[in-house]
Amino acid sequence: MPYPHFPKECTSALCRHLTPELYEELRDKKTRYGYTLDQLIRSGVDNPDSSIGVYAGDEESYTLFAPLLDPIIREYHRFDPRTQRHVSDMDPDHLQIDNPDPENAYILSTRIRVGRNLHCFPLGPNLARRERLIVECMVSDTLRTLDGELAGRYYPLTGLSEEDRKQLIEDHFLFKEGDRFLESAGLNRDWPEGRGIYHNDDKTFLVWVNEEDQLRIISMQPGGDIAQVFTRLSHAVTELQKRLTFAFDERLGYLTSCPTNLGTAMRASVHIRLPKLSKEMERFHAICDRHELQIRGIHGEHSESEEGIFDVSNRRRLGITEVEAVRQMAAGVRELIEAEKEI
Ligand code: ADP
Ligand code: CIR
Numbered sequence: 357m358p359y360p361h362f363p364k365e366c367t368s369a370l371c372r373h374l375t376p377e378l379y380e381e382l383r384d385k386k387t388r389y390g391y392t393l394d395q396l397i398r399s400g401v402d403n404p405d406s407s408i409g410v411y412a413g414d415e416e417s418y419t420l421f422a423p424l425l426d427p428i429i430r431e432y433h434r435f436d437p438r439t440q441r442h443v444s445d446m447d448p449d450h451l452q453i454d455n456p457d458p459e460n461a462y463i464l465s466t467r468i469r470v471g472r473n474l475h476c477f478p479l480g481p482n483l484a485r486r487e488r489l490i491v492e493c494m495v496s497d498t499l500r501t502l503d504g505e506l507a508g509r510y511y512p513l514t515g516l517s518e519e520d521r522k523q524l525i526e527d528h529f530l531f532k533e534g535d536r537f538l539e540s541a542g543l544n545r546d547w548p549e550g551r552g553i554y555h556n557d558d559k560t561f562l563v564w565v566n567e568e569d570q571l572r573i574i575s576m577q578p579g580g581d582i583a584q585v586f587t588r589l590s591h592a593v594t595e596l597q598k599r600l601t602f603a604f605d606e607r608l609g610y611l612t613s614c615p616t617n618l619g620t621a622m623r624a625s626v627h628i629r630l631p632k633l634s635k636e637m638e639r640f641h642a643i644c645d646r647h648e649l650q651i652r653g654i655h656g657e658h659s660e661s662e663e664g665i666f667d668v669s670n671r672r673r674l675g676i677t678e679v680e681a682v683r684q685m686a687a688g689v690r691e692l693i694e695a696e697k698e699i
Contacts, residue, residue: 357394360401369428370400370409387416389478402540411541411613413482415603429615435675442609442619445677448587455580456690463580464627468589471569471612471621475601479613481542488550491570498599499554506592508556513548529559531567569612582686619674624685631664632699647688648672
């Protein structure tokens, strides 16, 4: 493939960092699992409205294609992968935060997820059909050994009725289908086979299998008790870590297919109703920027807000511990609530 064409309105990290010279330098490289530059950048080439535009195919992608990925990582996380090291801290005793909305007036629900991938396999964009099935089998077998609050059932996507699947998506429990960014990255190959969702009866603990990452481990519940959500997640991750080896790098933390998820691979969010502040978007954005928070719509990434309800979460995931990222989100949310009250 020649150097890709990016339309002039394109602002993705990919088009800003991939120069023709860099393309020449990297175009013939291939990881041991056979992943190439063209595969790495395919999503951003097909979707010029990408914010980032790249997906790694395996652990080695992060070293072989570092001349392209390191600057993207540095810009997104404000973390220099050449000189810094990622530190993890998921100890809930270190968190020490109060519910920012004890009267239950603004926060509808809290959700914290982490992405994980198995050390012995390529990442999703480069996972063969047979490997994906093995990952599904290993993960669902492991999940079946969890007990107490984490005990639940695994539902393969192929076994879910269309009605149940739609309801789970509508209720914010399940990933949606047909995301064009993931499609171009090769993450939807052989869909829906090999994908599924595990959850407990209360749907406070859930695991997505073989979506963007092999595991998305999720803790969620109504209201703003962020500490309780984090404690449950931390417990679940500790239990799963005893049974599975996750892809981890000293520099980059937990390895994920999208570089925005590296490090903690954690997104801690609230669904929050801010009808007044949402009419003053400049102020809303200023508070979020100050606390490094990202605003998403009510149905997740690339969706719109409805009825003044937003999904507000930590933006950085690398070079910050899990505890720090949750604290940062809670502090920003507290300020958003203050601003809403004041208006
Ligand atoms: P991810 O967080 O895994 O990157 P998305 O942004 O696509 O993925 O969100 C996945 C789903 O989680 C969506 O249905 C979204 O509405 C839901 N969600 C995110 N945050 C919350 C929250 N705080 N409460 C309830 N649902 C949430
Ligand atoms: C994009 O580049 O827009 C998609 N591949 C999604 C990037 C991840 N989104 C984010 O901001 N965390």
